Amino acid sequence: xxxxxxxxxxxxxxxxxxxxxxxxxxxxxxxxxxxxxxxxxxxxxxxxxxxxxxxxxxxxxxxxxxxxxxxxxxxxxxxxxxxxxxxxxxxxxxxxxxxxxxxxxx
Amino acid sequence: xxxxxxxxxxxxxxxxxxxxxxxxxxxxxxxxxxxxxxxxxxxxxxxxxxxxxxxxxxxxxxxxxxxxxxxxxxxxxxxxxxxxxxxxxxxxxxxxxxxxxxxxxxxxxxxxxxxxxxxxxxxxxxxxxxxxxxxxxxxxxxxxxxxxxxxxxxxxxxx
Numbered sequence: 001x002x003x004x005x006x007x008x009x010x011x012x013x014x015x016x017x018x019x020x021x022x023x024x025x026x027x028x029x030x031x032x033x034x035x036x037x038x039x040x041x042x043x044x045x046x047x048x049x050x051x052x053x054x055x056x057x058x059x060x061x062x063x064x065x066x067x068x069x070x071x072x073x074x075x076x077x078x079x080x081x082x083x084x085x086x087x088x089x090x091x092x093x094x095x096x097x098x099x100x101x102x103x104x105x106x
Numbered sequence: 107x108x109x110x111x112x113x114x115x116x117x118x119x120x121x122x123x124x125x126x127x128x129x130x131x132x133x134x135x136x137x138x139x140x141x142x143x144x145x146x147x148x149x150x151x152x153x154x155x156x157x158x159x160x161x162x163x164x165x166x167x168x169x170x171x172x173x174x175x176x177x178x179x180x181x182x183x184x185x186x187x188x189x190x191x192x193x194x195x196x197x198x199x200x201x202x203x204x205x206x207x208x209x210x211x212x213x214x215x216x217x218x219x220x221x222x223x224x225x226x227x228x229x230x231x232x233x234x235x236x237x238x239x240x241x242x243x244x245x246x247x248x249x250x251x252x253x254x255x256x257x258x259x260x261x262x263x264x265x
Contacts, residue, residue: 030205056217060212061212063210064209065228066201066204066208066228067209068178071226073225074224074225075218075222075223076219076220076222077217078218078219080217
């Protein structure tokens with residue numbers, strides 16, 4: 001069961017630069033490891049992450065096996081208006097998760 | 107008879123010496139200090155399309171000595187204004203010795219306010235990590251850091 005941790009300030013002044021921290025629990029199996037029996041474990045990673053602010057994409061990332069397990073990504077944005085951040089993680093083997101957080105801008 | 111033996115031996119030694127010298131020259135010229143393996147150069151070319159990559163503007167923050175390569179905190183920041191005319195479009199991070207040269211591509215825009223991203227990466231070996239930023243004017247800037255890793259990630263056996 002995947003779960004996300006999102007850290008967005010609850011409120012900000014208009015024009016403030018705010019930091020957004022996200023963490024999605026995921027094994028991020030590289031596809032390069034082998035079992036003790038020598039079989040290659042198939043790749044299972046999150047390949048793409050995106051953040052939309054009131055429907056407009058403000059940040060996107062392509063992830064590779066070199067991203068550590070439970071991908072933790074932080075980035076910045078300018079608080080322009082009260083509204084909602086939508087986060088989306090898409091990965092191998094049909095992985096797809098979303099999360100959201102709201103912000104009040106004065 | 108003895109004379110011709112000697113001459114072939116001399117010819118052989120001469121050829122061997124020549125071959126050694128010829129072999130040594132490309133070795134020296136192809137691998138200068140800090141040479142990047144072909145896969146890393148190829149991955150960077152895939153992003154830049156062969157455009158010139160200048161050093162500067164980018165700051166790559168990674169601990170120089172890493173105990174556990176499975177999770178290495180990394181921060182990339184670019185000292186550049188974030189306006190609609192002049193901003194950082196994307197940040198690309200590469201490595202030298204993992205099975206794959208890519209680590210991540212991060213796409214920003216003028217709305218980011220500050221060109222800075224953090225994440226945690228995996229490193230399979232002591233190696234160089236390169237961060238490249240693409241600006242809105244199409245120029246590329248880079249920074250690289252050499253990292254020593256004591257416990258490697260990625261390829262260990264699952265028990």
